[in-house]
Every structure is written in structure tokens, then in C-alpha cells.
Amino acid sequence: NAGVTQTPKFQVLKTGQSMTLQCAQDMNHNSMYWYRQDPGMGLRLIYYSASEGTTDKGEVPNGYNVSRLNKREFSLRLESAAPSQTSVYFCASSVTLQNYGYTFGSGTRLTVV
Amino acid sequence: AQTVTQSQPEMSVQEAETVTLSCTYDTSESDYYLFWYKQPPSRQMILVIRQEAYKQQNATENRFSVNFQKAAKSFSLKISDSQLGDAAMYFCAFLTGANNLFFGTGTRLTVIP
Numbered sequence: 001n002a003g004v005t006q007t008p009k010f011q012v013l014k015t016g017q018s019m020t021l022q023c024a025q026d027m028n029h030n031s032m033y034w035y036r037q038d039p040g041m042g043l044r045l046i047y048y049s050a051s052e053g054t055t056d057k058g059e060v061p062n063g064y065n066v067s068r069l070n071k072r073e074f075s076l077r078l079e080s081a082a083p084s085q086t087s088v089y090f091c092a093s094s095v096t097l098q099n100y101g102y103t104f105g106s107g108t109r110l111t112v113v
Numbered sequence: 114a115q116t117v118t119q120s121q122p123e124m125s126v127q128e129a130e131t132v133t134l135s136c137t138y139d140t141s142e143s144d145y146y147l148f149w150y151k152q153p154p155s156r157q158m159i160l161v162i163r164q165e166a167y168k169q170q171n172a173t174e175n176r177f178s179v180n181f182q183k184a185a186k187s188f189s190l191k192i193s194d195s196q197l198g199d200a201a202m203y204f205c206a207f208l209t210g211a212n213n214l215f216f217g218t219g220t221r222l223t224v225i226p
Contacts, residue, residue: 033214042117042204042216043158058213090158101148102214104158 002026006091006105013081013112021076021108023091031094032074033058033102034066036087043090049074081112115140117207119217126195127225133180134190134220136205145209147181147188152202152219161203164188192222200224 004025013019025032030051035043035058045058049068063085065077074093078085088109092102116139126132138147149161164172164181171179176193192199205217 040218042218043214044216045213048213088156092158101160101163102158103160107156 004091004093004103004105006089006108008108009106010109011111013078013110015082015112017081018077018079019081020078021089021091021110022073023075023105024073025091025093025103026072027093027103028071029093029095029103030071032068033092033094034064034074034076035090035092036060037090037107038087046076046089078110081110083112086110086112115142115207115209115213115215117205117215117217119205119220121220122218123221123223125223125225126192128195128197130195131191131193132195132222134192134203134205134222136188136190136217138186138188138205138207138215140186140207140209142209145207147179148206148208148214149177149179149188149190150204150206150216151199152204153198153200158204162190195224197224197226 007022033048034046037043044060047066049055052071055066067075088107090107091105094102118137145166147164151159151161162172162174162177178191180189202219204219207215
């Protein structure tokens, strides 16, 4: 009954450091997504994976890479973190692209100093 | 381009009263889905209600209902018998066949005891 699990929940990075945000879902969903949430801007799509083995850019992909490791796991990597990437990151999953709504993880608060 | 507009950054309601949150959207698509998500202080994104654009009947989930006006591209959320637990950020979201879930900037709802 875990749904979508994100790790870590909080992270502080120095400018230029790299890190990977992990996401796993146990609902056998085909599609997975990474969003970022900034104050006053709602959630914006970074990357998505329609199915295992595929990934595509969303609205704000610059500075990020993703890997769909298997059907359960979808990771987001920051190769060289910048202060502009300070945000709350959400992973989500759904049965198909057009779907019954997304299931979200609890988010990762990332601060880049 | 798809856009979602929530013109009320903040709203407040007395406990047990009714409140309506506004949302308008812009799209050239004819087939799409609309959602309202609730985000309490825990950060978790929780699906409140969903509406398919091809359905004329307004969706209802217990105390939550929508007023969907397709021609006006309006999708408001009505919360009846407001409870303290309804206090949260509410996001209107729009999903098209191109798979991106577009979010509005949110409305912060305060429930006054």
C-alpha cells in the first residue's frame, strides 16, 4: 500500500554538486512523471516516461536527466546543481497517459546553496 | 498552448459553509480531462475530483462538486459543509492527449472555525 515512494525527502546541495532523486511505484502503473513545484507557479512537468524504456521532455527539462530503470522506478538526476533548481520535486505515476488521475509521491524539498 | 488560470490566490470560508474555487483554462483540444487536487501542509497531492470533457454531467464526490462550463472553459470547485480538514492549497489541472498535466498556480483555502 505504499503507492509512490520518493527518496530523499529533504536535501541540501552546494552549487555544482550532483545528485539523483529516486522514485518507485508499486501499483503496476505504466507511466511515470517528474514535476517541480515553485511558489506561485503550480507544478511544472520536467520529464515523463510513457512506458518502460521510453522517456520524453516536459515543460522544463533543462539541467535534468532521467532514467526509467524498470517499470517500477524512475529517477531524476541533477548533474550540476544550480540555485535555480531549488524547488520541491514530485514524482507521479498513472496507468496510462490519458488516465484516471495521477498518484503523487510526498515530494523532495531540494535546496541548492 | 494549454493554460490553466486560478484567479483567487487565497480564499476563506467559515466552517460548515460553502465555498467555490474558480478555474478557467484555454485549449484547442476537444477531448480532455480536468482535475482538482488538494495539497495539505503535508505536501501530498491528493486527487479530489475528475471531469471528462465529453460528459455534460457535472462530477460530484461527497461534499465536493464541480460546475463545468465547456463553452466558457470554466471548471469551478464547490465545497459544501466546509470542514477544518479542507484547509489546503487547491490546484486545478488539465490533461490532454499530449499527456502533459497542466496545473494552475493554486488557491490557498483557509477554514475559519
